[in-house]
Amino acid sequence: MTCSTVFVAVIVSLPFLSIMATNPPSTCPCSDQSLCDPVTRKPAKEVFVFSVGGKNWKKYDWSKVTSIVMFNDYDAELMCYAHSKQVKVLLKGDFPVANLTDIKARENWLLDKLRKAADWHMDGINLDIEQPINDSSIQQKLLTDLVEQTTKAFHVQNPHSQVTYDVAWSPDCIDGRCYNYKAIADAVDFVFVMSYDEQSQIFGPCIGMANSPYNKTVKGVEKYLEMGIPANKLVLGVPWYGYNYPCLNVTEHDVCYIPKVPFRGANCSDAAGKQKDYSEINRLIQNSTTGRKWNDEYKAPYFNYKDSKQVYQVWYDDPQSLKLRYDYAESKKLLGVGMWHADALDYSDDKMAQKQTKEMWDALPHQSHGVTLE
Numbered sequence: 001m002t003c004s005t006v007f008v009a010v011i012v013s014l015p016f017l018s019i020m021a022t023n024p025p026s027t028c029p030c031s032d033q034s035l036c037d038p039v040t041r042k043p044a045k046e047v048f049v050f051s052v053g054g055k056n057w058k059k060y061d062w063s064k065v066t067s068i069v070m071f072n073d074y075d076a077e078l079m080c081y082a083h084s085k086q087v088k089v090l091l092k093g094d095f096p097v098a099n100l101t102d103i104k105a106r107e108n109w110l111l112d113k114l115r116k117a118a119d120w121h122m123d124g125i126n127l128d129i130e131q132p133i134n135d136s137s138i139q140q141k142l143l144t145d146l147v148e149q150t151t152k153a154f155h156v157q158n159p160h161s162q163v164t165y166d167v168a169w170s171p172d173c174i175d176g177r178c179y180n181y182k183a184i185a186d187a188v189d190f191v192f193v194m195s196y197d198e199q200s201q202i203f204g205p206c207i208g209m210a211n212s213p214y215n216k217t218v219k220g221v222e223k224y225l226e227m228g229i230p231a232n233k234l235v236l237g238v239p240w241y242g243y244n245y246p247c248l249n250v251t252e253h254d255v256c257y258i259p260k261v262p263f264r265g266a267n268c269s270d271a272a273g274k275q276k277d278y279s280e281i282n283r284l285i286q287n288s289t290t291g292r293k294w295n296d297e298y299k300a301p302y303f304n305y306k307d308s309k310q311v312y313q314v315w316y317d318d319p320q321s322l323k324l325r326y327d328y329a330e331s332k333k334l335l336g337v338g339m340w341h342a343d344a345l346d347y348s349d350d351k352m353a354q355k356q357t358k359e360m361w362d363a364l365p366h367q368s369h370g371v372t373l374e
């Protein structure tokens, strides 16, 4: 006997959701049928993890994880395993901003997500809508509506479910994303602050810089707090990847000028570089001409290396820089931390890789013991 979620029939509070049908509960793929039940644990602190596919998740440090987003394909084995650890498993939700005015498209989208959540025994959805929206536009209002309706519908279908939204590192129209961040945060269970790609719009000198500079990260979080979003609705998202920049030239103070690649209104951006997972950065650093260096303003490591053509500068985060950010989240009493993404580490049997991977997981905060049931 299992009490797993059944796709719900009617939601009175949602005017446009009038045609919901009830599906029979889908079969449970887990060997222990109770693992298909919704996760009811409400941890005091979040460690919010993105998983992008493959089977590396078997090697995650599950003593740390509280929520996991299956960002790409559904993996039933991962769902069963996460549930055995009382970890919430989440769908990813994106929606084309151009379709926001299409009520039918929104309804179909939401019904599809609710049905998937029920059929796959998921514990909610992580909304990752990152498209540009103009300030005071109709889309701005409709996006908020979509988020509110999605949250309500998921909570009706499964009262233990979790709905979250991935917001930019700062609320001030980053990358043209002029959303109503306060209203979005009010609607969802919590927001995941993507404190990375912070050089997506470079307005000063066109140079390589840290992916998640400490001062910029802090500034962004402060702005969210200042707009009245409570600390316990903010999860600080950090990068487990960095940027590899080709340098036009490098000054004696290690300033790497990069080609001008425009992005959403800026003439220079991190798109001049290539994103590299932490695993690959650990291979690149073996060829570095500088060794690992530390920038104390950004509180982040970097190094330079050369190939036959030119010099590159790599900016990244490692256990030392990440720990400072986790400590900041703790000091501000944020709900927790998370990372994009857990599969950026090297989970092979290589001894050096194992050590580096363990250090990354170890740097994350420990689960606090006070676990409460809803």
Ligand SMILES: *[C@@H]1O[C@H](CO)[C@@H](O)[C@H](O)[C@H]1NC(C)=O
Binding pocket: 095, 096, 099, 105, 106, 109
């Ligand atoms: C958005 O609208 C386009 C054009 O009408 C359509 O092809 C697409 O399926 C829609 N997508 C969603 C998720 O509604």
Ligand SMILES: *[C@@H]1O[C@H](CO)[C@@H](O)[C@H](O)[C@H]1NC(C)=O
Binding pocket: 133, 134, 137
């Ligand atoms: C946003 O505003 C800009 C500048 O006014 C305009 O060019 C663009 O078409 C607008 N975008 C949308 C989606 O309305």
Ligand SMILES: *[C@@H]1O[C@H](CO)[C@@H](O)[C@H](O)[C@H]1NC(C)=O
Binding pocket: 213, 215, 216, 219, 297, 298
């Ligand atoms: C962060 O520090 C750098 C280097 O000192 C400075 O250029 C930048 O303006 C600072 N950013 C913020 C948001 O304070």
Ligand SMILES: *[C@@H]1O[C@H](CO)[C@@H](O)[C@H](O)[C@H]1NC(C)=O
Binding pocket: 248, 249, 250, 251, 257
């Ligand atoms: C490096 O390149 C940038 C951009 O092309 C240029 O503005 C700057 O003067 C150059 N610096 C040196 C030391 O060559």
Ligand SMILES: *[C@@H]1O[C@H](CO)[C@@H](O)[C@H](O)[C@H]1NC(C)=O
Binding pocket: 203, 265, 266, 267
């Ligand atoms: C981008 O470059 C163009 C052409 O040089 C210039 O007119 C414009 O002001 C620049 N935009 C920004 C945001 O710096």
Ligand SMILES: *[C@@H]1O[C@H](CO)[C@@H](O)[C@H](O)[C@H]1NC(C)=O
Binding pocket: 283, 284, 287
């Ligand atoms: C390091 O340099 C060597 C020799 O140039 C090259 O063969 C190798 O591919 C480089 N390693 C990485 C990770 O780029």
